[in-house]
Amino acid sequence: MNMELVRLVNEGVDRPVIETDRFVLRAPRHSDTGLLSLYAGDERVARNARSIPHPLPPGATEAFIRRALDPKAEKLAWVLDGSASGLSEVLGVISLKPMDREQSEVSFWVAPSFWGTGIATAALGAIVAANPLGAKSLVAEIFQDNQASARVLTRNGFEYLGDAETYCVSRGAQVPTWTYLRKLG
Numbered sequence: 001m002n003m004e005l006v007r008l009v010n011e012g013v014d015r016p017v018i019e020t021d022r023f024v025l026r027a028p029r030h031s032d033t034g035l036l037s038l039y040a041g042d043e044r045v046a047r048n049a050r051s052i053p054h055p056l057p058p059g060a061t062e063a064f065i066r067r068a069l070d071p072k073a074e075k076l077a078w079v080l081d082g083s084a085s086g087l088s089e090v091l092g093v094i095s096l097k098p099m100d101r102e103q104s105e106v107s108f109w110v111a112p113s114f115w116g117t118g119i120a121t122a123a124l125g126a127i128v129a130a131n132p133l134g135a136k137s138l139v140a141e142i143f144q145d146n147q148a149s150a151r152v153l154t155r156n157g158f159e160y161l162g163d164a165e166t167y168c169v170s171r172g173a174q175v176p177t178w179t180y181l182r183k184l185g
Contacts, residue, residue, distance in 0.1 A: 015027040015076065015078070016130060016132045018078070018126045018127070018130045018132070019126075020122050020123070020125075020126045021085075021122075022082060022085050022087070022119070022122060023080050023081055023082040023084075023085060023087060023091060023119070023122075023123075024080075024081050024084065025078035025079070025080060025081075025094060025123060025126055025127070026078060026079055026081050027068065027069065027077070027078065027079070028064070028065045028068045028069065028077060028078075028079050028093075029065070029079070030062075030065055032065065032079055032089070032090050033061050033062060033065065035088065035089060035090035035111075036061045036064070036065070036079075036090055036093070037056060037060075037061040038111075039090065039092070039109075039111035039112070040052050040056055040060075040061065040064075040093075040109070041054070041055065041056035042111070042112055043170070044112050045109050045111070045112065046169075046170035047143075047168070047170050047171060048109065048142075048143060048146050048149065049107070049109055049168075049170070050107075050141075050166055050167065050168055050169065051169050052109075052169065052170055053169045053170055054169075054170035064077075074097060074098075075095050075096065075097040076095060076096050076097075076132070076133070077093055077094070077095040078093065078094050078095070078123075078127075079091075079092075079093055080092045080093070080094065080110070080119060080123050082119075087114075088111070088113075088114075090111070091110060091111055091114050091119050092108065092109050092110035092111055092114065092119065092120065092123065093108065093109055094106065094107070094108040094123045094124065094127055095107050095108070096127065096132065096133055096135075096138075098133055098135075099139070101136075102134075102135055102136040102137070103135055103136065103137050103138070103139055104133050104135040104137075104138055104139075105138070105139050105140065105141070106124065106127060106138045106139070106140050107140065107141075108120055108123060108124060108149075108152075110123075115148065116148075120148075120149070120152045121151075121152050121155050121156065124152055124153070124156045125155075125156050128156055128157070128182060128184065131184055131185075135184055136183070136184055136185060137181055137182060137183045137184055138158070138181070138182045138184065139161075139179065139180065139181050139182075140153055140158060140179070140180045140182075141164065141166060141177045141178070141179050141180075142177060142178055142180070143168070143175050143176070143177055143178075144163070144175075144176040144177060144178055145175075150178060150180075153180045153182075154180075156182065157182050158180035158181060158182040159180060159181055159182070160178060160179075160180055161179040161180060161181050162178075162179055163176060163177065163178060163179070164176075164177045164178075164179055165177055
């Protein structure tokens with residue numbers, strides 16, 4: 001795997017571009033708006049994410065991209081871009097949010113047409129290997145009815161910590177979660 005720091009032309013954001021065999025993880029671009037809206041607007045994606053509303057309101061994707069490209073952003077987001085391998089330019093999104101005690105929270109989603117292809121497992125594996133924020137550990141929280149994401153986490157060495165619950169915007173309710181931890185380094 002190769003990781004290179006790239007300054008995105010006309011975006012003004014320094015972000016590591018992380019290469020895998022099938023796709024690259026790169027900063028979102030304004031040109032991603034259509035595919036991000038299409039995929040994030042899918043109810044199946046929104047139901048498995050804490051903060052994606054459904055239906056996706058006008059301007060939500062543009063706001064996500066603006067936040068992601070803000071040099072002072074609290075969270076770093078990468079688009080899974082498979083265009084060099086003949087796949088879609090947008091396969092999904094993975095993000096890291098720095099926390100205290102040198103931890104980062106990882107979250108991800110993949111477009112439904114790419115479910116079951118190993119894309120999420122490979123993206124998370126690339127983030128774990130690159131560790132772009134230099135975290136000592138990664139935490140992840142997934143909904144208990146999302147068995148596929150639980151498998152993605154455990155395949156990447158995450159260990160179950162316990163149960164909790166969190167609010168899901170698209171469901172308009174508190175949803176039971178599982179919390180996982182991966183120690184790094």
